[in-house]
Amino acid sequence: MSEYLSEELAVEILARLTIKDLARFRCVCKTWRNIINSRGFTERHRDISPVKFVSFYDKGFYLLDMEDKHPVIETPRKLDFPLDHQSMIDESTSVLHCDGTLCVTLNNHTLLVWNPSSKRFKIVPNPGIYRDSNILGLGYDPVSNDYKIVTFIDQLGSSTAHVFEFRTGSWRESVRILYPDWYYRERIGAFLDQSLYWIAYRSNVDRFILCFNLSTHEYRKLSLPVYNQGVTCSWLGVTSQKLCITEYVSCEQKIWISVMEKTRSWNKIASLSMSNLISIQDHICDYQVEFVSFTKKNDIVVTFSGDCDNVEMEAEKRVKIKVFLYKTGDNTFQQVRFCNSLAGFRFLSEYVESPVITDHIFI
Structure with missing residues (x-):
């Protein structure tokens, strides 16, 4: 220099x-x-860089900052959706993220690849038979220096991985799995170190992680934590460059968070009680954890919804959505408040703006 x-x-x-x-x-x-x-x-x-969260509500996408010293979100930043017809997205939309670029599922069964910072976008066609249950993943392959989208398309007697390569601008068939007999907990895969991960299961007591390598196009099965078997609400994510799993055990009203070490063993790093989040004054029943994720400070964002037990209220108004930030440093909870209505509020994806140049994505 x-x-x-x-x-x-x-x-x-x-x-x-x-x-x-x-x-x-x-x-x-x-x-x-x-x-x-x-x-x-x-x-x-x-x-x-701080982690922000892309949220869908009020028929648009917003960026929410959870690491603010005063967690009252008064003016969330609305992203300029690049298409004229926003009817192509709704609360069922799925969003993937990698290096500042988003991949959004559209209602016409195509995919929109979009960089909100540069405002560049590209439509990716549907690779074949479309179902809402088809899993999706977006990640970076360092071997080919290319970003890739992965989906598994189920056909009679088999499931085939289809990989979209941005450098060629086309889909290619890859791994074929004969007679797959498993399902997936979440449609969106977690990306870490050139691989995509999904929780798969045959039953509540037979569960595993499906790992797909973006460089070799090979897959393998990884074990879940031994205490995970029987847990039905689980999410995969990444914290401190480690694969992590969040589990909500409804009968115990607890959230467990574990990380995978280099040895492929699991290490439990946090256990949160939902009783700390719901006060007696809330009168919430039948609540469900909707979203759990980490900030860069390793604080934990928890979103849950529940029905108010006031039967005189209209059905839509009875549903309450709350967001809390768990401070891991001092083991305290802080509610994240919003100045406007949370009608239609939904967390979709973590988001970190990136300086990486991805020109070949938008060719």
């Missing part, structure tokens, strides 16, 4: 800037441009 500023120090300074500033600083000099465009810088920027 120079005798005054080493490259390592420049990386640490630049990684703390906004995406808008980085777009400007790419033009300062060739060295800065090469640093900002490098994969290593992208990963460093991702590691220290």
Whole structure:
């Protein structure tokens, strides 16, 4: 760099800037441009940038910041949806995220790949037979230096993995599984270290994780925590660059969170009691945990919904949605409040803005 500023120090300074500033600083000099465009810088920027959450409500997408010192979301940032007809999305829409780019399922059975920062987008066609149960995953393959979308399409007697490669702009058939007899807990796969992960099951007592490698296009089955068997509400995610699983045990009214170590063994890192989130004054019954995720500070975001026991209220008004932030540092809960109505509120995906250049995605 120079005798005054080493490259390592420049990386640490630049990684703390906004995406808008980085777009400007790419033009300062060739060295800065090469640093900002490098994969290593992208990963460093991702590691220290705050996690936000893409939410769908009021017929649009919003960015919610849960790491604010005062968790009262007064003016959530509405994202400019790139299509004219927003009727193509609704509360059933699924959203995937990788390196600042979103992949959104549309009502016409196609996929929209969209970068909210650059406002660039691309329509990806449906690869074949479409069902709402088809699983989806979006991730980066470092071997081919390409982003890929993966879906498994079930046909008579088999299930075939279809992979969309952005460099070729086309789908290709890959792994074929004969006579699959399992189902999936969540449609959206978790991405970590060039692999996608889904929870699969044959029954409540026969469950596993399906892992699909984006580089080799091979799959394998991984074991769940031994105490997970029989748990019906589970979510996969990533925290501190480790695969994590969140489990809600309704009979115990507890949330368990575990991470997978390099040895493929599971380590339980948190246990939360729902009784700490619901006060007597709320009069909520039949509640269900809807979403659990981590912030970059390893605090835990918990969203749940429940029916108010006031039978005189209209059915729609009886449903309550609450969001809490569990501070892992001091083991305290803090409710995240919203200034406007939560009608139609739904968390869809974690989101971290990224400086990575993905020109070949939008060709």
